[in-house]
Amino acid sequence: MLLWLTFFLGVAFGVAARLGRFCLLRGLRQSLGLDGAEPRGSAPALQAFALAVAVALLASQGLQWAGLVDLGNAQIVRPNFSIAGVFFGGALFALGMVLANACGARSLVLLAGGNLRALVTVVFLALGAQASSTGILVPLRQWFQGLSPTAAEHATVSQALQAQGWSAGAIYALLAIVPALLLMAYALYRPALRHSPVQALSALVIGALVAVGWWISATVGVDPFDPARLTSLSFISPIAETLLYVQVAVGREFDAASAMVLGVLVGAGAAALASRTARWEGFNSPAQLARSAIGGWLMGFGGLLAAGCSIGQGLTGITTLAWATGPAVAGIVLGSVLCLQLWGRRT
Numbered sequence: 415m416l417l418w419l420t421f422f423l424g425v426a427f428g429v430a431a432r433l434g435r436f437c438l439l440r441g442l443r444q445s446l447g448l449d450g451a452e453p454r455g456s457a458p459a460l461q462a463f464a465l466a467v468a469v470a471l472l473a474s475q476g477l478q479w480a481g482l483v484d485l486g487n488a489q490i491v492r493p494n495f496s497i498a499g500v501f502f503g504g505a506l507f508a509l510g511m512v513l514a515n516a517c518g519a520r521s522l523v524l525l526a527g528g529n530l531r532a533l534v535t536v537v538f539l540a541l542g543a544q545a546s547s548t549g550i551l552v553p554l555r556q557w558f559q560g561l562s563p564t565a566a567e568h569a570t571v572s573q574a575l576q577a578q579g580w581s582a583g584a585i586y587a588l589l590a591i592v593p594a595l596l597l598m599a600y601a602l603y604r605p606a607l608r609h610s611p612v613q614a615l616s617a618l619v620i621g622a623l624v625a626v627g628w629w630i631s632a633t634v635g636v637d638p639f640d641p642a643r644l645t646s647l648s649f650i651s652p653i654a655e656t657l658l659y660v661q662v663a664v665g666r667e668f669d670a671a672s673a674m675v676l677g678v679l680v681g682a683g684a685a686a687l688a689s690r691t692a693r694w695e696g697f698n699s700p701a702q703l704a705r706s707a708i709g710g711w712l713m714g715f716g717g718l719l720a721a722g723c724s725i726g727q728g729l730t731g732i733t734t735l736a737w738a739t740g741p742a743v744a745g746i747v748l749g750s751v752l753c754l755q756l757w758g759r760r761t
Contacts, residue, residue: 417670426623428681431620431678437517438459438746439511441461444458446751462601462607462614476625490721490731493565505716506745507716511709516532518723522679538708539650539711540714541711570736653675
């Protein structure tokens with residue numbers, strides 16, 4: 415049951431992300447005037463991302479408030495982390511994302527529609543993550559993680575407020591409702607997103623899917639004697655695990671993370687065929703191949719160091735209100751803006 419539910423979670427994400435062209439990098443390019451299809455300052459993709467964050471935050475923290483999930487038990491939440499290491503990991507991920515011109519999730523979606531550049535990015539992302547997890551980059555990752563380590567008494571903002579006597583309702587209002595309303599105001603104030611209903615609907619669906627993912631991992635197939643850490647939409651480790659399973663399936667179980675990745679490919683592929691946007695795409699030059707490979711490798715290493723990607727931290731991680739998510743998201747956003755300013759017109 416768990417595998418099927420996570421598979422269909424991936425299918426839904428793949429369909430929504432393909433039809434709505436959901437992508438943080440695309441939104442940042444639009445906001446900087448680097449997307450020729452949108453005038454400078456008009457960034458419907460960034461507004462869509464903000465709307466998705468708002469819905470994900472409201473729904474996920476709503477589940478927490480109702481006692482249906484404990485986001486403090488999410489896999490991405492950690493009380494001990496390096497602020498410098500997490501921030502640098504986010505910045506490295508951003509550099510790789512700009513070089514490859516797509517994040518890990520977007521690469522899966524593009525690959526499903528026949529983009530072979532995305533195939534190279536996905537493979538090298540998986541290799542970079544595997545090398546950082548159990549391979550030759552482990553000492554480098556551990557060195558970064560040892561930079562000015564921080565040990566927080568409470569791993570999330572909500573846990574810290576709860577320890578001070580705040581009620582669950584007050585925490586939900588302050589940390590979920592207020593930020594969500596501000597994000598929605600940004601998303602809907604300018605007309606760009608309102609004039610693109612497909613992007614808006616895609617954002618609403620993807621935001622809701624984050625909460626669905628938390629609920630699935632908290633309630634389906636849970637061993638009460640050995641409860642697993644909660645997971646939702648995230649793509650660095652799942653992509654790496656999926657590639658590893660393809661190579662050494664004997665003796666390994668096909669897990670929920672790989673089922674989600676497979677679902678994204680199926681959903682995005684079906685959406686590409688239905689919308690008649692599926693087509694084979696390759697490289698225009700060896701330099702473009704190099705950027706895709708290096709970008710994927712950097713996203714794999716940086717994403718593992720930051721404990722997530724532009725989706726895993728920038729969307730899903732935010733809903734946990736974990737302290738470690740702040741520097742990771744800051745590294746991703748600031749790194750992306752800086753790299754786009756330097757090289758955005760060349761990629």
